[in-house]
Amino acid sequence: MQKHLVIIGTVWPEPNSTAAGSRMLQLITLFQKQNFKITFLCSASKTDFSFDLEKLNIVTDSIELNSESFNNQIALLQPDVVLYDRFMTEEQYGWRVKEVCPNALTIIDTEDLHFLRKAREIAFKQNRELVFEDYISDVFKRELASIYRCDLSLIISEHEMKLLTQTFKVDATLLHYLPFLVDVINTNHPNxxxxxxxxxxxxxxxxxxxxxxxxxxxxxxxxxxxxxxxxxxxxxxxxxxxxxxxxxxxxxxxxxxxxxxxxxxxxxxxxxxxxxxxxxxxxxxxxxxxxxxxxxxxxxxxxxxxxxxxxxxxxxxxxxxxxxxxxxxxxxxxxxxxxxxxxxxxxxxxxxKTNLFQNEFSNKIDYLLNNLKEHRQQNFLGQVFQHQSLQSTKFMSKWIELKNKN
Known part of the structure; x- marks a missing residue:
């Protein structure tokens, strides 16, 4: 039976405008090679530069922020895998996915580590070297919590893999190194x-x-x-x-x-x-x-x-x-x-080169789909962060939803 991937995007991919847009299309290609049916959901408006996902046989739909209508949407789709396009998307929708589709494999494409970018920006704007304390921001706490709540996070750079596993002791089984990918290398260019x-x-x-x-x-x-x-x-x-x-x-x-x-x-x-x-x-x-x-x-x-x-x-x-x-x-x-x-x-x-990573990624997804219960049992911190008393984003969203109804 064909497996179903639901991608929840903050924005519609714009591969000609952003590296993140190109990256999303690369991930879509990888999942399609594994014979996944794909649905892309997004609350943003499309622009003239948004990629036409229908061309790739992807079903698209818009979603309403802070609304229970999303719960009904995701319940009807019954995904095997849910992919969030960055940690903020997981914050917004992750708890709803967990409530409605608890057995779906959840993945974040981190794109880059937002807390690392933020730490470097602070040091740059203060014209000084980065110090360890710069990492420990609100963004760091939110991003790490998001990584722990999900079954897998895709990390784009070796430096970031090292930072997470060695400096912050994140269990390597929760992470997967997947850089930008290139299929064909054309060496015939103007001299x-x-x-x-x-x-x-x-x-x-x-x-x-x-x-x-x-x-x-x-x-x-x-x-x-x-x-x-x-x-x-x-x-x-x-x-x-x-x-x-x-x-x-x-x-x-x-x-x-x-x-x-x-x-x-x-x-x-x-x-x-x-x-x-x-x-x-x-x-x-x-x-x-x-x-x-x-x-x-x-x-x-x-x-x-x-x-x-x-x-x-x-x-x-x-x-x-x-x-x-x-x-x-x-x-x-x-x-x-x-x-x-x-x-x-x-x-x-x-x-x-894509072929350096394709099989390993495919095997990882298959392994997690077949061993999800055991994988989650090992992720103790994930269970802590799933605990409702720590889910302020959930209650903020529910409060907004109630306010909108009134």
């Missing part, structure tokens, strides 16, 4: 001399992308001075007025807004600049730069958990002067550029 200009990309709903552009504004004049013909093209969905105010034709600092095609932009740019000051997870733009044969200059946080045997498809530096020097060197040296382009292809082949 060095067919490309021109620098590029930066990132959706502006994500604070690290805005901070990255501010860093670039600061560094660009020094690069432009040495390479007067070069321009820097800034792309990103959801750019606001403050982003467009940075546009300056004379400086060659050009804010372009949403890219129609990342492939087109990346195939004809010569170097990607990504001095990412904080963040977590894996950086979609850096994976895509490897896919389109585009070397980059980035920060330690940018390249985190993405190198293979110390190979990188460009330079990694956190020093501003060095960043400028490396950007100029990479833009000007064809032999170096070619070497780094090949490094990118090697990283994709050895670290992100």
């Amino acid at each position: 060095f001399s067919e490309r021109a200009h620098f590029v930066s990309i990132g959706n502006f709903l994500h604070e690290p992308n805005w901070q990255t552009v501010l860093q670039l504004k600061k560094l660009w004049k020094s690069i432009k001075k040495e390479l007067p013909e070069a321009e820097l093209h800034i792309y990103g969905a959801y750019a606001t007025e403050k982003v467009f105010q940075l546009h300056n034709e004379k400086e060659g600092f050009l804010v372009k807004g949403r890219a129609n095609s990342v492939g087109e932009v990346f195939s004809y740019a010569r170097v990607l600049l990504a001095p990412i000051p904080f963040g977590a997870g894996l950086k979609g733009k850096l994976l895509e730069s490897m896919q389109f044969g585009l070397p980059n200059v980035t920060s330690t946080i940018g390249a985190e958990s993405m190198q293979f045997e110390n190979l990188w498809n460009g330079f990694i530096t956190d020093d501003e002067k060095d960043f400028v020097a490396k950007a100029i060197e990479l833009y000007s040296d064809e032999n170096l550029w070619n070497e780094f382009q090949q490094n990118g292809y090697a990283i994709l082949e050895n670290k992100f």
Whole structure:
């Protein structure tokens, strides 16, 4: 009998706008390869950029926030597996799923660890090194509670796996490492001399992308001075007025807004600049730069958990002067550029190829579906966090529901 996966999304996937949107489509593909029937539920409105999930034979439906109508919806669907697209979605709906479908396997796709991103942002904005206390925020407590309440959490980066298992002693059986995935590695891209200009990309709903552009504004004049013909093209969905105010034709600092095609932009740019000051997870733009044969200059946080045997498809530096020097060197040296382009292809082949992860993921899901009771008995803390006295989100939701009725 065909198994049924219900995905509960905070937003409808936008693979051309966000790395999270691409990631969701990769997960859908993995489950479809396991012959799952899929339903996608979401309370947000669709936009012009939302992916048409019906094309993939996925049933979609909207859900009402803080409403018992969701209980009826999920009861009718009777899923074997429920996937939450981030921990906040689990907070909102997890207790309802547990009440109505207690035997459904529950999974969170963490996307990246929100508490880690938050801790780094605080340290960055206070202009200091991160200390352990920065981790222990409200976001940390909520995210960890969510991880314990679920049967499995998908972790996108090796650094985050290590942080959870070694620093915070989360049982490894509750976690599964699943990075971004690449099916086909195409090495036939425009060469060095067919490309021109620098590029930066990132959706502006994500604070690290805005901070990255501010860093670039600061560094660009020094690069432009040495390479007067070069321009820097800034792309990103959801750019606001403050982003467009940075546009300056004379400086060659050009804010372009949403890219129609990342492939087109990346195939004809010569170097990607990504001095990412904080963040977590894996950086979609850096994976895509490897896919389109585009070397980059980035920060330690940018390249985190993405190198293979110390190979990188460009330079990694956190020093501003060095960043400028490396950007100029990479833009000007064809032999170096070619070497780094090949490094990118090697990283994709050895670290992100779908076939490296597909079977293991499939086996994990099968194992949990067949041994769910035993798995849950071992997760003592999960049982503690399921206890109703700790479920403030449940009672807040019930209070809102009651208020709405009145």
